[in-house]
Amino acid sequence: MQSIRKQLISNYVAVALFTVLLLESMFMVVITQYYLGGVERVLVNHAETAANFFNRYADAGDIYTKSNYIFENIDIEEKALVEVLDLNGRVVIDSTGSSTGEIVTTGDFIQALSGRMGTWRGRSEMDELITAVSAPIYDDNNIVGVLRYVSSLEPTYKVIIQYMMVTALVGVVVICVAFVFGRAMSKRILIPIQELVRVTGEVAQGNYKVTAIKYHNDEIGQLVDAVNIMTKEITRADQAKNEFISSISHELRTPLTSIKGWAETLQDMKDDPDVTEEGLRIIGKETDRLIILVNDLLDFSKLQAHRITLKKEEFSIKHLLEDIHNQFAVRCHQEKIKMTVLTDNKESWVFADYNRLKQVFINIVDNAMKFTAGRPKAEIKISSQVLDDQIVMIIEDNGSGISPEDLKRVKEKFYKGSSNKSGTGLGLSIASEIMELHGGKMLIDSTQGKGTKVVLVMPYFYELQQNYED
Ligand SMILES: Nc1ncnc2c1ncn2[C@@H]1O[C@H](COP(=O)(O)OP(=O)(O)OP(=O)(O)O)[C@@H](O)[C@H]1O
Ligand SMILES: [Mg+2]
Incomplete structure (x- = not known):
């Protein structure tokens, strides 16, 4: 049997855990989307503006011709690596000059080749979390290359992890509070119930002279009142029953003793007419008393059973x-x-x-x-x-x-x-x-x-x- 106390505490903790996990995961999803989305939005803005500009003003020609113009005029974004790719994904030129010749095949590049703005999130060759945004470069309505912005997500993830730790800490505190609260509540409910279990157990053993302590004025308090009234009533009924048995035995014994005594006297002194008369008179009187008593008892049981009908x-x-x-x-x-x-x-x-x-x-x-x-x-x-x-x-x-x-x-x-x-x-x-x-x-x-x-x-x-x- 699992105690009510354990059930109450585990229910409290389970509800708190569920609520905390739900709210925290929702919060984390929102925070992650907000921060990562923010980085991506900045890159998309840059890439879009730059690509529009170059598509309009760069010299006509292939990507190699254009790349020179691009890097002469580009506004280098400090936190981002800017690359110009040819149609094979080869890096023609970049803002560091170090990764030239590298082949890029990521999703953002593929999307840019189809004429759309491409975004991608993943790990770099150095196993660093990065996000990349690619925009197509046109020459006379033909895609000749791709302008790609790459930015590290590591600092953003650090911020997100800090948020996660603070949120987890808050969650642990909430669950601890729920545990302490659950214990206190279960104690508040359980002590009066234990008191009732004690008192009803005593009553079941035949000890009616017990009173349950009322701890609070709530529904359990009302139950305690009802149990106390019940035990008082049982005690009263029990006492009345005992008194009734002793008084009825007394009421029966007195006339019966008298009748028996007179019957014996009459047997011994049959010949004395005075004694006979007095004896019979008393026997008659005592018998009347017994009849009244028995009638009273009969009336009482009839009244109890609502069986008395009036002859009006x-x-x-x-x-x-x-x-x-x-x-x-x-x-x-x-x-x-x-x-x-x-x-x-x-x-x-x-x-x-x-x-x-x-x-x-x-x-x-x-x-x-x-x-x-x-x-x-x-x-x-x-x-x-x-x-x-x-x-x-x-x-x-x-x-x-x-x-x-x-x-x-x-x-x-x-x-x-x-x-x-x-x-x-x-x-x-x-x-x-x-x-x-x-x-x-x-x-x-x-x-x-x-x-x-x-x-x-x-x-x-x-x-x-x-x-x-x-
Ligand atoms: N006129 C009275 N003067 C004083 N006490 C009375 C009077 N009438 C009733 N009582 C009290 O009330 C009690 C209950 O009376 P009740 O008539 O119900 O029972 P009883 O007279 O004791 O027994 P029963 O009437 O069944 O023979 C009595 O025992 C007595 O204590
Ligand atoms: Mg009376």
Whole structure:
């Protein structure tokens, strides 16, 4: 496996190398053409001007006659060797006088013989880089010889080579910078990725209590945030699961222990009618508790799977609240809690699932009783009123209240906060979901040490003006 870091660095260097090579070769081609072309252009100008002049003014005759005139009148170009060639390419005369008799067969000469300006680039007999320009010499419209300018390209090539060296140096510097930059960039990208690999590896091993360090506020930073939220959620879900298992085991064990204990007692003391009656009463009560628990769990799984369907009917909220009052009357009496139910002087009708709404009230009132029992002047007030097109139902207690930290989370499933009372932590989450299924909502307000207020809001069906006293 090739590491991302190596890939990033080699990509950076490859791109830089390609760009540098491309730009530098283009630059070198332009420079070479410019300099060599420049030398050739100068020679062509000279050759053209001189040939035109001689073709017009030189004495008539063969090339030998003309060559004398040419060399008497020619403007000798310092850096160039000037030669006059006959039609065989033999040097008739030149500006140094040393190469006379030499035979020239290069491309420029051949082109000049065909009446055109000829240019050629190559190596001399001394292995020197040269360029030559040839122009035809006419006598009465017949080519009788060639005027040839030869110049060394060595100084020009030296200049070009200097350019090449400077350009290559610049190229090396650019590639080094690309390498350093590539390393820095790869480090910037790689360290956060390595951190994510570490954290996800830990999570894969089952250690959820890890947090990834966020290095930069970029896309990888966002990924780090998402991973951190995910690990927190997993930790929370894991904790909730553990709490749920321990609370459900406790919830199951308490009534089961009681039932088992009473069953054994009843076996031993079959003949005592008082014991039998008390035993059966407790077994019945504990069985009810178990049924409620199992129903809660069933409801919860149905709500999770969105399998709860409401059996809606028209009923009066006043009727529902009376039902609740009656259901809790005995328990209120036993636990010395005052319960008052207050509705405005109207029958408020709703189109809702009676049993599900009753379940919401049972869950909330059960909480109110659990957390109010035993406190001085324990009281639970239940009220309902119509506001605009909503029906608002309030269950208020003066119990222990909920701490601000717990208040934020009490609607979460299996969340019991700091409560050590019996329960699975499902009541409020089920109640809240049922209210939402009805197009309503459940709001909770609480002050620790003072009490809790649960507000249920849902659309009402219609209102029947009726005086209670009637
Ligand atoms: N009226 C209240 N007064 C004080 N605390 C409350 C009140 N209602 C709810 N709570 C807090 O909110 C938590 C969640 O309540 P919820 O009804 O969801 O679960 P539970 O009562 O613990 O268990 P379950 O209702 O499933 O038997 C409770 O454990 C308690 O800490
Ligand atoms: Mg509850």
